[in-house]
Amino acid sequence: MGILEVKGVNKRFGGLQALGDVNLSVAEHTVHAIIGPNGAGKSTLLNVLVGKLIPDSGSVMFDGKSVLGRKPHEINQMGISRVFQTPEIFADLTVLENVMIPCFARRDGAFRMHAFESVAREGDILGQAETMLADVNMLDKAHAHAGSLSRGDKRRLEMAMCLVQEPKLLLLDEPTAGMARADTNNTIDLLKEIKDKRPITMCIIEHDMHVVFSLAERITVLAQGTPLIEDTPDNIKGHPKVREAYLGEAQV
Amino acid sequence: MLGLGKKDFTLFLAVAAITLLAPFILNPFPTGSGLAQFNAGYPDLMQRFVIYGIFAIGFNILFGLTGYLSFGHAAFLGLGSYSAVWMFKLLSMNVIPALILSVIVAGLFALVIGYISLRRSGIYFSILTLAFAQMAYALAYSVLTPLTNGETGLQLTLDDPRVLDGGGRPTSLPVTELFGMEMRDTASLGLGAWDFTFGVGFYFCAVVMLISFYLAIRIFRSPFGMMLRAVKSNQQRMNYTGLNTRPYTLAAFVISGMYAGLAGGLLACMDPLAGAERMQWTASGEVVLMTILGGAGTLIGPILGAGMIKYFENIFSKINDAVLHQWFAALPDGLEDFLVTIIHPFIGKGWHLTLGLMFMAVVIFLPGGLVEGGQRVGRLFRRRDRKAGGAEAQAAEQRRTPAE
Numbered sequence: 111m112g113i114l115e116v117k118g119v120n121k122r123f124g125g126l127q128a129l130g131d132v133n134l135s136v137a138e139h140t141v142h143a144i145i146g147p148n149g150a151g152k153s154t155l156l157n158v159l160v161g162k163l164i165p166d167s168g169s170v171m172f173d174g175k176s177v178l179g180r181k182p183h184e185i186n187q188m189g190i191s192r193v194f195q196t197p198e199i200f201a202d203l204t205v206l207e208n209v210m211i212p213c214f215a216r217r218d219g220a221f222r223m224h225a226f227e228s229v230a231r232e233g234d235i236l237g238q239a240e241t242m243l244a245d246v247n248m249l250d251k252a253h254a255h256a257g258s259l260s261r262g263d264k265r266r267l268e269m270a271m272c273l274v275q276e277p278k279l280l281l282l283d284e285p286t287a288g289m290a291r292a293d294t295n296n297t298i299d300l301l302k303e304i305k306d307k308r309p310i311t312m313c314i315i316e317h318d319m320h321v322v323f324s325l326a327e328r329i330t331v332l333a334q335g336t337p338l339i340e341d342t343p344d345n346i347k348g349h350p351k352v353r354e355a356y357l358g359e360a361q362v
Numbered sequence: 363m364l365g366l367g368k369k370d371f372t373l374f375l376a377v378a379a380i381t382l383l384a385p386f387i388l389n390p391f392p393t394g395s396g397l398a399q400f401n402a403g404y405p406d407l408m409q410r411f412v413i414y415g416i417f418a419i420g421f422n423i424l425f426g427l428t429g430y431l432s433f434g435h436a437a438f439l440g441l442g443s444y445s446a447v448w449m450f451k452l453l454s455m456n457v458i459p460a461l462i463l464s465v466i467v468a469g470l471f472a473l474v475i476g477y478i479s480l481r482r483s484g485i486y487f488s489i490l491t492l493a494f495a496q497m498a499y500a501l502a503y504s505v506l507t508p509l510t511n512g513e514t515g516l517q518l519t520l521d522d523p524r525v526l527d528g529g530g531r532p533t534s535l536p537v538t539e540l541f542g543m544e545m546r547d548t549a550s551l552g553l554g555a556w557d558f559t560f561g562v563g564f565y566f567c568a569v570v571m572l573i574s575f576y577l578a579i580r581i582f583r584s585p586f587g588m589m590l591r592a593v594k595s596n597q598q599r600m601n602y603t604g605l606n607t608r609p610y611t612l613a614a615f616v617i618s619g620m621y622a623g624l625a626g627g628l629l630a631c632m633d634p635l636a637g638a639e640r641m642q643w644t645a646s647g648e649v650v651l652m653t654i655l656g657g658a659g660t661l662i663g664p665i666l667g668a669g670m671i672k673y674f675e676n677i678f679s680k681i682n683d684a685v686l687h688q689w690f691a692a693l694p695d696g697l698e699d700f701l702v703t704i705i706h707p708f709i710g711k712g713w714h715l716t717l718g719l720m721f722m723a724v725v726i727f728l729p730g731g732l733v734e735g736g737q738r739v740g741r742l743f744r745r746r747d748r749k750a751g752g753a754e755a756q757a758a759e760q761r762r763t764p765a766e
Contacts, residue, residue, distance in 0.1 A: 160602065186604035198602070200595040203588075211592050212603045214585050220606040223613060225586040226577075230367060232585065271603065 113138040113311050114159070114279060119168030121154055121335075128154040129165065130335045136279070136328075141305060141312045143322045146332035147355060152315045155332070156283055159313075160192050161185045173278060183220050189278035195287050197264040199271065201257030205248060208256050208267055209239040212275045242274040245307075246300065262293045266300060273304060280304075282314045286321050298324045323347070331355060370579050373661060377575060381568045384408050385558050392555030396688065400677055405548055405561025407676050411669045412564070412571040413628045418652040418664030419571075419578045420621020424614045425650070426659035427587060429594035433488045433646050434475070434495030438468040438619040440502060440641030442626025444509070447516045447636045454526035455536045457545065457566070457631040461624060468623020469616055471498075476615035480608060483597075495646055502638035515637030538631050540566060545631060563632050570628060571665075574621060579661055581617070590614050591659075622649075651717075655724055657731025666732045671717065678713035 112135035121129040129151045136142045144152055157163040158170060161182045170177050177185050186192075200208050213235045218224065243249045246266045251259065256267060265285065272280055285301070286294040298321055304310065305325075316322050322329065322343070329346045331338040333355040339346070346352055363371040380387060389403030402408065417439060425431055442464035449460035479490040502510040510516055518535050527536065538545045545563040552558075581587050589610050592600055600607050630636055639645075648671065656667025683702055686709070690698040708716045728734045 181606075182601040183604050183606050186602055192602050194602075198596055198599040200592050200599060202595040203591060207588060207592075210585075211588065211600075211605070214589070215604040218585075220604060221609040223586060225581050225584050225613075225617075226365075227584050227586075228365060228367075228580070229583055229585055229588055235585075271599075275604070 112136045113173055114313065115169075115171040116155075116159075117169045117171075119155075119158060119165045119170065121151075121158065121163060121165045128335050129158070132168070132332075132335070132337055134330055134337065134340075136311060136313055138278075138311055139309050140327045141301075141314065141325050142328045142330065143314045143316055143326035144330050144332055145316060145319075145322055146338075149334075150332040150355075151335040152332055153283065154335075156192075156281060156315055159185075159281060160190065186215075186275075186277075187220060190281060191272035191275055191277035191279070192281045193265075193268055193272055193283060193285055195284045197261070197268040199256050199264055199268055201255075203256055204252070205243065205254050205256050205259070205267060206236075206239055206252040209242050209270055209274055210235050212271045213238045216275045238274060242270050245273075246270045262289070262296060265289075265293075265297060269300060269304070273308075273310075276308070277310070279311045279313060282312060282316075284316055284318075285314065286316070286318050294318065294321060297321075301325055364576070366576075366579055367583065370583065370661070374572075374576060374579060377662065377665065378572050381412065381572060382565075384411070384568070385560050385564075389556060389558055393557045394555070399680060399685070402673055402677060404559055405564040407672070408564045409561065409567050409628075409632050410672050410676070412567045413625050413632070414649075414652065414668040414672055415665040416567075416571050416574045416628065417622055417625035417649050418656070418668040419574055420618040420625070421649045422618075422653050422658060422660075422664040423578060423581060423590075423621070424618035425653055426664070427582070427590035427594065428611050428614050430480070430483065430611060430615070431488045431650065432479075432491040432615070432618070433643065433650065434491035434493075434498075435618065435622050435649055436641050436643070436645035437475070437495040437498040438472055438622035439626035439629070439645060440498065440636065440638065441468050441471055442623035442628075443630040443636035443640055444502070444516055444626075445623070446627040446630035447518070447634055450518060450524075450538065450630070450634050451516075451522040452525065454524060455538050456526075457538050457540050457627075460538075460631060461570075461627045464623045464627025464630075465620045466623075468626065469620040472616045472619025472623075473612070476612050476619070480611050480615060492643060492646070495641060496643060499638055499641040499643075502641055510636070510638060513638065515635050517635045538634055567628050567632070570624070574624065575661075575665070582661060586610070586613070651721060655721060655731055657733030660731065660733040663731050663733045670732070674713055674717050674720075678709060678716060679711065681709040683710075 114134070114136040116132055116134040119129050119132040132155060144155065146152055154163065158165050159177065161177060161180050161184070164178060172188060172190060175188065177188065200211065210229070217235065240249060240252065243252055246269065248263065248266060248270065251263065256264070259267060286297050289297065301312070302325065305312065314322070314325065326343055328340065329343055330340040331346065331352050338355055339349060339351055366374060385403045385408065387403070388408065389401045391397040391401050421432070421435055445464045445467040446460035449463050453459055475491065475494045479487055479494065482490060504512060520532060520535065543562050545566065547562040549560045550557060551560070589605065593607050593610055597607050626640065629640070652667035652671050653664045654667070655670055656665065657663025683706060686702045686705060687698065690701050693701070706712070724731060
C-alpha cells in the first residue's frame with residue numbers, strides 16, 4: 111500500500127479525455143517521477159491530487175483518507191505540499207516572513223484569530239523558520255524582500271516554505287522549468303539533500319530527463335492521459351514503449 | 363512597552379503627544395492676524411480630524427493589509443450614527459452605551475455584508491460593497507423612515523423615553539455626556555495674542571482614537587496581521603500552505619466595519635443627529651482617498667490622510683475672493699486681479715479641485731502616500747549627512763539597515 115493511491119481516475123474536458131483510467135501508487139519515502147510528452151495529462155493529474163480539479167470518477171487516497179472534494183488548504187493540512195512551476199511565494203513579504211507563515215499554518219491550522227499576539231514574541235516559530243533558512247543556505251537573506259530574490263533563490267525559498275511544514279508528500283511541478291543548467295543542477299542537489307536529510311515522499315512532474323534520472327527511484331510514463339508503464343529508471347531508459355511515446359524526440 | 367516594539371512605541375507616543383497637544387499645534391497663528399483663518403485648533407474641527415482618523419485607521423486594516431478595496435464603508439459609519447442616536451433616545455445621554463451599540467451593530471452588518479461580498483475579489487468585491495452601501499442609503503433615506511426619520515434625519519426630541527436618565531420631562535434638549543461631563547463643554551486659555559480652546563468632546567474622541575490606533579498597531583504586528591498581508595501578496599500560496607483565506611479576510615472586514623461604526627457613533631456623540639447622507643457613496647470614497655493619500659498599509663498614513671482632507675475641506679473652502687484680494691493688496695491692481703482670477707477656481711467651493719490635483723500628484727509621484735514622501739525626505743537628509751560625515755557614517759548606516 112503506497113502513501114498515495116490513485117485508482118481509476120477519469121477526467122474529461124468537453125471532448126478531450128485528459129485522464130483515462132489512471133492508476134498510480136506512490137510508496138512512502140521514495141521519489142516518484144511522472145513523465146510524459148506535452149499534453150499527456152501530467153498537470154491535470156497534479157491538479158486532481160491537490161484538490162484544484164475534481165475527477166469525473168475514480169478515487170485518490172492519501173495516507174488512508176480520500177482527498178476528493180477537499181479544498182486545497184484542507185489537503186495541505188493533511189500533509190501534501192506543492193511546489194509550483196513558477197515559484198509561488200509572498201513577494202511583498204520578507205524571506206523570513208515567507209517561511210514563518212507555513213510554520214503558523216502548521217501550528218495553528220487553517221485559521222486562527224491571533225490578532226493581539228506579537229510576531230516578535232513567537233520565539234518557536236522564528237526559530238523554526240531560521241533553522242529552515244539555514245538549511246537552504248538563505249539565512250543571510252532573511253530580511254530581504256522575497257520579490258527581489260533571483261529566480262533560483264525564489265525556488266529555494268518556495269521549497270523551504272514547503273519543507274518547513276514537514277509534509278508527508280511533496281509534489282513538485284516541473285521544478286526546473288525554464289532554468290539555466292547551473293540552476294537546474296543546484297535544484298537537483300537541493301532535492302537530493304532534502305531526501306537524504308528527512309523522511310519524505312516526493313512526486314515530481316518533469317520534462318527534463320536529466321532531473322528525472324538524477325532523482326527518481328520509480329518512474330511512471332504518462333501518454334495521452336493513461337499510464338503507459340511504471341518501473342525503475344534503469345528499466346525505463348531505452349524502453350521501446352517510452353521511445354515510441356516521445357517519438358524519439360528525447361534522449362532516453 | 364505595552365506589548366509594542368521600540369519603534370512602534372515611539373511612534374505611538376509621538377501620535378499621542380501630537381493629538382493631545384493639537385489645540386496648541388493646530389493654532390500657530392495669533393487670533394486676529396491675517397493668517398488666523400488657517401488655524402484648525404478649534405474643537406469642532408479637531409473632533410472631525412480624530413473621528414475620521416479612526417474611520418481611516420479601520421479602513422486601512424482591510425484595504426492596507428489585505429488589499430480588498432471596499433467602496434461601501436460609509437454604510438457602517440451611518441449605522442454607527444443611527445445606533446448611537448437611538449441609544450440617546452431610548453436609554454441615556456451617556457456616550458458609552460451609545461458607542462458600544464454602534465460598534466456591535468456595525469460589526470454584525472459587516473459580518474453579513476462581508477460574508478457575501480468576500481465571495482468575490484478585486485473590482486467585483488468593490489462593486490458588491492458599493493451596492494450594499496447604496497442599498498443601506500436608500501433604505502435609510504426612504505423605506506425605513508420609522509427607524510431613521512428619512513430625509514430629516516434622526517434627532518433627539520423632548521418626549522424621548524430615555525429610560526435611565528428618566529425623571530421629569532426636560533424643557534430643552536439634553537446634551538451628550540460622559541458621567542456628567544458634557545461633550546460640548548470647552549475651556550479657553552489666552553496666551554498673549556493667542557487663544558486656545560480645549561473641548562471635552564475633542565479630548566474624549568482623541569482618547570478613543572489613541573486606543574483604536576494602539577489596537578491597530580497590535581493587529582499590524584500580530585501573526586494575524588502577517589496573514590492579512592500574505593492574503594494581499596498571494597492567495598494561491600496561502601491556500602496551498604494550508605490556510606483558509608476566507609475567515610481571515612472576513613475578520614479583517616468585520617474589524618474595519620467596527621472601526622467605522624465607532625467613528626459613526628462618535629460623530630453622533632458630538633452632535634446627536636444622524637442623516638442618511640452619511641452613508642452615501644461619496645463618504646465611502648472619501649475614506650478611500652484618505653487612506654491612499656496618507657499611505658495605504660502604513661500605520662500612520664490613514665491618520666495623516668484623514669487630517670489632510672478634513673483640513674482642506676474646512677479651511678480651504680473658507681477662503682474666498684475677498685480674502686485673496688486682501689492678501690495680494692500690495693501688488694499693482696492688474697496683477698492682483700489676475701492672480702485672484704487664476705487662484706479663484708481652486709479655493710472656496712473649488713477646494714475639491716485642489717484636493718483632486720493633490721491626490722493625483724500623490725498617486726503619480728508618491729504611490730506610498732504622504733508617508734512615503736516623509737520617508738524620501740528623511741532619506742535625503744540622511745544621505746547628505748553621510749556625504750558630510752564620510753565613510754564613517756556610511757558604515758554606521760550599513761550596520762543600521764539590516765536591523766530595521
